[in-house]
Amino acid sequence: MNQLHLGINREEPQIMFLDLNSAFATAEQQAHPSLRGRPVGVTNRLSKYCCVIACSYEAKSQGVKTGMRLDEALQLIPDFTMLETDPPKYHYIYQQLISIMKTYSPHVRMKSIDEGIIDFHGTLGSVHKKSLVDIGYEIKQQLRDRVGSWMKINVGIAPNRFLAKTAAGLHKPDGLDVIDHSNLKTVFSQLKLTDLTGIASHYQARLNAAGIFTPLQFLDAESDYLRRFVFHSVIGEDWYQRLRGYEVDSVTTKLGMVGRQWVLGTPSNDDSYLLPCFQYLCETTGKKLRYQGMDARGIQVWIRYQAGDGWSQRKMFKSTFYTDNDIYAKALYLFNQRPKHLVVQTMGITCYQLTPSARSQLSLIEQVNKEDWLTTAVDEINERYGSFKIYHANALMGTKLVKQKIPFGGTKYFELLLGQA
Numbered sequence: 001m002n003q004l005h006l007g008i009n010r011e012e013p014q015i016m017f018l019d020l021n022s023a024f025a026t027a028e029q030q031a032h033p034s035l036r037g038r039p040v041g042v043t044n045r046l047s048k049y050c051c052v053i054a055c056s057y058e059a060k061s062q063g064v065k066t067g068m069r070l071d072e073a074l075q076l077i078p079d080f081t082m083l084e085t086d087p088p089k090y091h092y093i094y095q096q097l098i099s100i101m102k103t104y105s106p107h108v109r110m111k112s113i114d115e116g117i118i119d120f121h122g123t124l125g126s127v128h129k130k131s132l133v134d135i136g137y138e139i140k141q142q143l144r145d146r147v148g149s150w151m152k153i154n155v156g157i158a159p160n161r162f163l164a165k166t167a168a169g170l171h172k173p174d175g176l177d178v179i180d181h182s183n184l185k186t187v188f189s190q191l192k193l194t195d196l197t198g199i200a201s202h203y204q205a206r207l208n209a210a211g212i213f214t215p216l217q218f219l220d221a222e223s224d225y226l227r228r229f230v231f232h233s234v235i236g237e238d239w240y241q242r243l244r245g246y247e248v249d250s251v252t253t254k255l256g257m258v259g260r261q262w263v264l265g266t267p268s269n270d271d272s273y274l275l276p277c278f279q280y281l282c283e284t285t286g287k288k289l290r291y292q293g294m295d296a297r298g299i300q301v302w303i304r305y306q307a308g309d310g311w312s313q314r315k316m317f318k319s320t321f322y323t324d325n326d327i328y329a330k331a332l333y334l335f336n337q338r339p340k341h342l343v344v345q346t347m348g349i350t351c352y353q354l355t356p357s358a359r360s361q362l363s364l365i366e367q368v369n370k371e372d373w374l375t376t377a378v379d380e381i382n383e384r385y386g387s388f389k390i391y392h393a394n395a396l397m398g399t400k401l402v403k404q405k406i407p408f409g410g411t412k413y414f415e416l417l418l419g420q421a
Contacts, residue, residue: 004223004237008181009159009245014120016132017156017164018139021173023114025056027089028152032217039064039080041073046084053085057173057351096146097153100139117161132157136176159245165197165280184245188215219243258288258296261348262402267306271341278335279394280402281349282328289327289351295320296351299327301334304346311338320355327351 008126020026039059041052052059052068063076063121075081077102093114096324101108107119120132130138136155154249155176156168170187193204198217210230212218218239226236238248260281268274289296297320302312313334321327331349404421 005241006223006241006244008184008244010181011159011245013132013157013159013164013178013180015158015247016118016120016159017100017158017161017168018097018116018118019154019156019165019168019172019237020093020114021152022054022056022060023093023155024054024085024090025059026151027093028083028086029056031086031089040079041070041080041082042085043070043082044085045265045350046082047263047265050082052082052265066233080199089255093147093151097143100142100146104135104139108248112379115165117164132177133178140176160242161249162197162242162249163245165309166191166195169195169197178183179245181245185216185219188219191215193218204401215243257283257352257354258292258294258352259300259348259350260285260288261346263346264344267343268346269340271340274344274347275332277402278332278347278349278393279328281347282331283324285351286322286324286327289354290357292354292358294354295322296327297321297353297355298351299330299334300349300350300352301331301338302348303338303344306343308343309342309415311342314352316353322357 025040028040028042029038035056037058039056039062041055041059041064043050043053048071050070052064052066052070052073054066055064056075059073059077059080061137064073064080070080070082073082090113094110097116098108098110101116101118105118105120105123107121108116109119136157138157140153152174154168154172154174156164156165156166156170156179157177158164160181163179166187167179168175170177193199193207193213193215194201196218199207207213207218207230208226208409210219210221212230221230221240223237223240226240227234228236230236231239239249262277262281264277266273297314297318298314300311300312300314304310315330315334317330321330327349335347
């Protein structure tokens with residue numbers, strides 16, 4: 001394989017990365033002025049041992065981290081305030097941010113609920129006469145005008161997605177930075193390896209073992225050396241290009257699994273309490289699966305018990321499935337194999353081995369067609385009149401008890417919740 005010899009990309013930066021600062025905690029501070037300037041966290045279900053899923057900068061500065069239990073946070077900060085997530089607030093902010101982004105370019109992609117990318121290729125000069133820096137400040141102001149004065153967003157501008165995200169993380173909160181050929185080495189000289197997105201402790205150890213201890217040394221390494229001696233694959237060449245400002249991250253990743261989980265408000269081993277909630281988890285998983293246009297062949301059911309032990313069971317099936325009835329029947333078969341005397345604290349279901357759906361093709365089996373038509377009709381009614389206007393009667397209690405979890409790390413299901421296809 002030929003050795004790559006690339007200089008730093010000298011293209012004018014046309015990628016903008018937007019990062020809402022501590023988005024969910026900040027949304028709560030925006031909605032509740034009394035919480036502004038105070039340490040705040042949010043969790044999906046409030047309880048004594050719930051975990052922080054997002055926290056304000058005031059909390060972060062005093063040592064609170066994502067994943068920390070409430071009792072641990074209170075030991076650090078006695079006046080720490082924890083709130084349950086409030087999806088309508090985040091729905092509204094998400095809609096406003098996307099609306100603002102789409103006024104500048106048709107090439108918009110949300111990386112997660114609070115992170116988005118605007119690709120300005122083909123729009124600068126012809127559509128936009130302003131610089132990206134001016135547009136970045138304009139977006140900041142538009143978000144404050146539409147949502148509120150407490151909302152803050154970091155903006156990063158660079159020739160590729162990786163460096164734009166790096167720039168967006170340089171001066172939090174509410175910063176705006178540009179990385180290009182003129183300052184790339186200066187920026188890298190001020191960072192650690194683990195400051196680079198994608199370099200956690202595992203990759204850091206690999207780099208260290210190869211004599212690379214700083215981002216500048218990483219930048220100076222030859223592509224062949226990174227491929228053969230550090231990453232042992234073409235990933236090394238990707239890093240060689242990524243660090244120099246060339247785009248290698250615009251490919252959409254393949255969906256591997258969908259699922260739901262729930263932390264019980266009251267730990268229990270009573271089937272009359274567990275099964276309606278479990279069926280609701282199965283139905284919401286089915287909704288996610290169909291929204292993605294996928295069928296599944298595998299199901300995994302897992303449980304964490306109050307005593308701290310865990311249990312899981314999985315099974316692959318010969319044919320694909322996608323309806324709520326199929327998912328629940330297959331998952332329930334596994335769920336019923338659990339040690340029923342143990343008290344359940346958390347339970348979840350995952351569908352895996354996903355393939356693009358073939359539901360547009362009529363089956364030779366009339367019953368299969370009827371199930372498909374019924375599922376499609378129910379989905380269309382729920383899409384038009386609101387989620388879960390129609391559902392199985394057995395899941396009624398589950399719809400009342402299982403709080404809608406905010407889907408971190410992706411936007412597809414979040415858009416489903418918004419009723420956006």
